[in-house]
Amino acid sequence: MKGKYKRLVVNRIVITVVLILLQIVWFVFMLEKLARYSSWITTAFTALSIAIVLYIIGKDDNSAYKIGWIVLIMTLPLFGGLLYLFLGDKKPSRNMRRKLNAQHDVFKDTLIQEGELQDRLGKIHGRAAGTFQYVRRVSDFPAYENTDVTYYPSGEEMFVDMLEELRQAKHFIFLEYFIVAEGKMWETILEILKQKAEEGLDVRMIYDDMGCLTLLPAGYYAGLEKYGIKCMAFNHVIPFFSLVMNNRDHRKILDIDGHTAFTGGINLADEYINEKVRFGYWKDTGVRLKGDGVWNFTEMFLEMWNAFRKEDTDISCFKPHVHHPEPFEGKGFVQPYTDSPLDNETxxxxxxxxxxxxxxxxxxxxxxxxxxxxxxxxxxxxxxxxxxxxxxxxxxxxxxxxxxxxxxxxxxxxxxxxxxxxxxxxxxxxxxxxxxxxxxxxxxxxxxxxxxxxxxxxxxxxxxxxxxxxxxxxxxxxxxxxxxxxxxxxxxxxxxxxxxxxxxxxxxxxx
CATH class of the missing domain: 3.30.870.10 (Endonuclease Chain A)
Incomplete structure (x- = not known):
């Protein structure tokens, strides 16, 4: 089976590269042919490039990004303006923006900031309160107390606790990762997910299609569905229509029963737990949250899920205290948040x-x-x-x-x-x-x-x-x-x- 997967992955990469190269060759060929046909076309393309440069200068955008495009367009005045029209917009597609923004509007009312918490934080450290207030204002994700935080200095240490928490799951498991690769880490987790799905738990997974392009065969999500694991590949790679897959789901979230979550830099592949050596010792870090603050991770997962796969109308059943009625403990303040290319806010x-x-x-x-x-x-x-x-x-x-x-x-x-x-x-x-x-x-x-x-x-x-x-x-x-x-x-x-x-x-x- 692994040999079959490898062949499928190689074929997928070859097809992707060939289609992208064909698009580039066709694009350059057509422009040169048009330019030879008439000097007016050459003049028009050059004028377009100048207009695009002026447009870029006036945009409210990152200065380094603007400088890069200006240099490229002035270096290639004939093709530069058209290249920008095709590739210069780094925002997600209109369809993606519409779906995600609409879903955020539906669910954001579940993100409620406790007023007294902000006041308590302000009395402790006014400047810190301002930072938390900023994140709340621009992302809608509130801050929390009553959340215990465990820090992990390595992927292998976090993996041990991930498995323990997964085995104790009783109601639902949500996973969202940029990279998933076959090996000890993923296969161990997958066996638990299969068992939990068979027991009737709500098991869902999102993986990034570009991040897993060389690691999983096309349509891998369909295979997981056969085990009762609901799965979605984010932002499918469609080479003929997309020259650049700019907007990737780089998040790492494991959410168990709404009251326990793992996040950090650790993906689901063997190098992250040093079962596979790629570039010496792989140093990574992560945290586990237990308590009220996990709700932000649950909401951001469900928001992404329901934007593309409508399933939940009421998500209050996933809140931390639904399956953990006892109060949580934890010192300090936590604020899980997401950053996306949708909001024009870095x-x-x-x-x-x-x-x-x-x-x-x-x-x-x-x-x-x-x-x-x-x-x-x-x-x-x-x-x-x-x-x-x-x-x-x-x-x-x-x-x-x-x-x-x-x-x-x-x-x-x-x-x-x-x-x-x-x-x-x-x-x-x-x-x-x-x-x-x-x-x-x-x-x-x-x-x-x-x-x-x-x-x-x-x-x-x-x-x-x-x-x-x-x-x-x-x-x-x-x-x-x-x-x-x-x-x-x-x-x-x-x-x-x-x-x-x-x-x-x-x-x-x-x-």
């Missing part, structure tokens, strides 16, 4: 920025990719210049060599500002986390790159004075100690290398 980036702006002592950051815009770069540098101990850990062994070079090309201005950068020498760090001043933390699926911050559907949990933060800090320091500190001498590329890095930075937002 929530994830703004949370990161807000933490940097209010940091007093330190900020430690884990990220596999460091591809930042001017706003994020300035915030990082300004924090360091005012005396905050800013440390960033990136991989020493890359998963994508070009992206690794692009990440390294962003080091020099940060190092000159006093930021300390470390590369994780045991292998690849896939974790996405912030910790600040022993008080703030963020653990989620959000990388510090353009795709995560602007194009993907992401999720994360904002933590303030919760359990788990002490373990996050300890893990940060231990990871830094196991890493190699980078200096400006390590970043010298020469004139040609420097020019190549500049080109990479210009076009990175377009990829």
């Amino acid at each position: 929530i994830a980036e703004n949370v990161y920025l807000d933490i940097l702006h209010q940091a007093k002592k330190y900020v430690y950051i884990f990220t596999p990719y460091l591809i930042v815009d001017d706003v994020m770069r300035n915030a990082l540098c300004t924090a360091a210049k005012r005396g905050v101990d800013v440390r960033i850990v990136t991989p020493a062994i890359p998963d994508k060599p070009t992206i690794f070079r692009l990440t390294r090309s962003n080091y020099p201005p940060l190092l000159r500002a006093g930021i300390r950068i470390f590369e994780y020498t045991p292998g690849f760090i896939h974790a996405k986390s912030y910790i600040c001043d022993d008080e703030f933390g963020v653990v989620g699926s959000v990388n510090m790159d353009f795709r995560s911050l602007y194009l993907h559907f992401e999720c994360a949990t904002l933590l303030y004075r919760t359990s788990g933060l002490e373990e996050l800090k300890k893990d940060s320091l231990e990871t830094i100690a196991a890493s190699r500190e980078i200096t400006l001498k390590d970043c010298k590329q020469g004139i040609i290398g420097g020019l190549f890095d500049s080109v990479l930075r210009v076009f990175a937002p377009l990829c």
